[in-house]
Amino acid sequence: MKNIKLLAIAPYNGLKDLILxxxxxxxxxxxxxxxADMLEGVExxxxxxxxxxxxxxxxxxxxxxxxxxxDIPVIDIKISIIDMISAIKLAENYSGSYAVVGFRSIxxxxxxxxxxxxxxxxxxxxxxxxxxxxxxxxxxxxxxSLIVGDVITSSxxxxxxxxxxxxxxxxxxxxxxxxxxVNLLKLLVIFDQKNIxxxxxxxxxxxxxxxxxxxxxxxxxxxxxxxxxxxxxxxEIVDQLFKEKECEIIKEMDNxxxxxxxxxxESNEEVYACFYFRAIxxxxxxxxxxxxxxxxxxESKTNLETIPTNNKQLLKVIKDVKSYSNATNPLLxxxxxxxxxxxxxxxxxxxxxxxKSPLIVIDAKYMDEKKWxxxxxxxxxxxxxxNITIYMKNLQMLNEACQQLLESYFINxxxxxxxxxxxxxxNGYSDVFDKGPFLQFxxxxxxxFPLVMPTLNDRKEDISSLTSLFMSELILKYGKxxxxxxxKALQLLQEFKxxxxxxQLKRIIEECIILTDTYFISEESVQSVLANERxxxxxxxxxxDLQKPLDEINKDIINLVLSEEGFNQSKAAExxxxxxxxxxxxxx
Numbered sequence: 363m364k365n366i367k368l369l370a371i372a373p374y375n376g377l378k379d380l381i382l383x384x385x386x387x388x389x390x391x392x393x394x395x396x397x398a399d400m401l402e403g404v405e406x407x408x409x410x411x412x413x414x415x416x417x418x419x420x421x422x423x424x425x426x427x428x429x430x431x432x433d434i435p436v437i438d439i440k441i442s443i444i445d446m447i448s449a450i451k452l453a454e455n456y457s458g459s460y461a462v463v464g465f466r467s468i469x470x471x472x473x474x475x476x477x478x479x480x481x482x483x484x485x486x487x488x489x490x491x492x493x494x495x496x497x498x499x500x501x502x503x504x505x506x507s508l509i510v511g512d513v514i515t516s517s518x519x520x521x522x523x524x525x526x527x528x529x530x531x532x533x534x535x536x537x538x539x540x541x542x543x544v545n546l547l548k549l550l551v552i553f554d555q556k557n558i559x560x561x562x563x564x565x566x567x568x569x570x571x572x573x574x575x576x577x578x579x580x581x582x583x584x585x586x587x588x589x590x591x592x593x594x595x596x597x598e599i600v601d602q603l604f605k606e607k608e609c610e611i612i613k614e615m616d617n618x619x620x621x622x623x624x625x626x627x628e629s630n631e632e633v634y635a636c637f638y639f640r641a642i643x644x645x646x647x648x649x650x651x652x653x654x655x656x657x658x659x660x661e662s663k664t665n666l667e668t669i670p671t672n673n674k675q676l677l678k679v680i681k682d683v684k685s686y687s688n689a690t691n692p693l694l695x696x697x698x699x700x701x702x703x704x705x706x707x708x709x710x711x712x713x714x715x716x717x718k719s720p721l722i723v724i725d726a727k728y729m730d731e732k733k734w735x736x737x738x739x740x741x742x743x744x745x746x747x748x749n750i751t752i753y754m755k756n757l758q759m760l761n762e763a764c765q766q767l768l769e770s771y772f773i774n775x776x777x778x779x780x781x782x783x784x785x786x787x788x789n790g791y792s793d794v795f796d797k798g799p800f801l802q803f804x805x806x807x808x809x810x811f812p813l814v815m816p817t818l819n820d821r822k823e824d825i826s827s828l829t830s831l832f833m834s835e836l837i838l839k840y841g842k843x844x845x846x847x848x849x850k851a852l853q854l855l856q857e858f859k860x861x862x863x864x865x866q867l868k869r870i871i872e873e874c875i876i877l878t879d880t881y882f883i884s885e886e887s888v889q890s891v892l893a894n895e896r897x898x899x900x901x902x903x904x905x906x907d908l909q910k911p912l913d914e915i916n917k918d919i920i921n922l923v924l925s926e927e928g929f930n931q932s933k934a935a936e937x938x939x940x941x942x943x944x945x946x947x948x949x950x
Contacts, residue, residue, distance in 0.1 A: 373400075403428060419439055437543050461501050498524065511526065607626050619641070672823050687714055693783075703786040703815055707786060721751045726755065754784070769800050819859060828864065920938065
């Protein structure tokens, strides 16, 4: 251990001599001693701080004041009981009245001596230099003529014409202070070595980190200059982390995916916000809609309380979602295209137990077997994480091979035990899924709670409220002054047979607003827009290429009917007079 550089501020020359004497007896100290008291000592420390002292020793009130102006450890040469007894014994031989006056480090020892010896001593504790003269003046007026105290008190007492006895520190007190310095510095060296080791270990890992204090200043980081965007992003969300206390985010940064964990730590009653950054290898191209992410700090308009509905079925769904909020059981959302399954999934996430971690959305519509294999086989895939919400949607698009692959993955990894899963599919769209193994596995093995979304055709009573909400959003987008629908226009919407439901209604309202230059959307406008929603059936040959082989023409006819029926296979099969399995086979 290298020599300790020690600065000693002695309030009087006698203490300076004791400090120098003790320093000579030790070979691991470089001591610089100055004689100064109270404010003089404080100013001296300010001028000497650039000399890189390891520690400072002083006494009583001077030590207390020095602590307020420096981060260097300050050790107090404590007044011992022996020191105080010596001073009071001298005062007891004085024929007049005396009092002990000083900072707490002086008076607490005097109180012990008074109690042990049953002395009648007037003891006055001061908390500020400004209080000294007032206390001394009051004592003088009461007939006290001798003051026992430290250097500054004794000096002020003499100015007021009072006799004084200085409480001095003995050799033992100085020796104890030196021992305390050595022991403290040993502990600090061990602490620094541990900190250096921890930093080296963290720097060697694949994670980069940054820590902020409560003033939002960076106090520790290993982020490299070339990744300044990590620091910039952390600064953007540090206020939110102090509010939320923890978070987990997946974000595209510099053309790659990054997992960001945020957490608050406490140290010495100070709170620090720390972010950790780790690269994740994406299983699909970043622009691929197959996998998307929603993070805790992303804006979201999903609020169960604001869903406009008087529909009993939907009200029951909302009630059930609230009941399931704090559970981690899988949920199975069932409903036709455009009935609000995605909205509901986001609301479940926002109200769920893992809302401070990302929502990962996997759209089976854009996935194939290769993408599924790539996702589940990567070592640093997000599927290896815990306590996140994963939303698998459009499961009706899964073929049999992908269903078997996913079932096997769930069985072998217990991923559903570590995370919360939300599944959704369109019932009646695909026999392969409806009668396949994975749906039965979700229901029976995973124990998913089903939530059935009503169609817009079942929610005719909500159409008025939904159109009002859509219009309030769209008039801002297009700068229109539309304030409502004509009664007959609303009636047309309520009587219409919806195939894509809420999504379709919003698109219809948007088109009507674009076409409207008056305050109210007219019956004619709605009629015109709705007419375009009904695919022509009388002259279907305009949509068919009759030069193709018969099998391909049949396939085109099936796709046309599917389109007209909102891609509902059951309805399309019924209209074509064939079974759903035959329809599915002809589409292959």
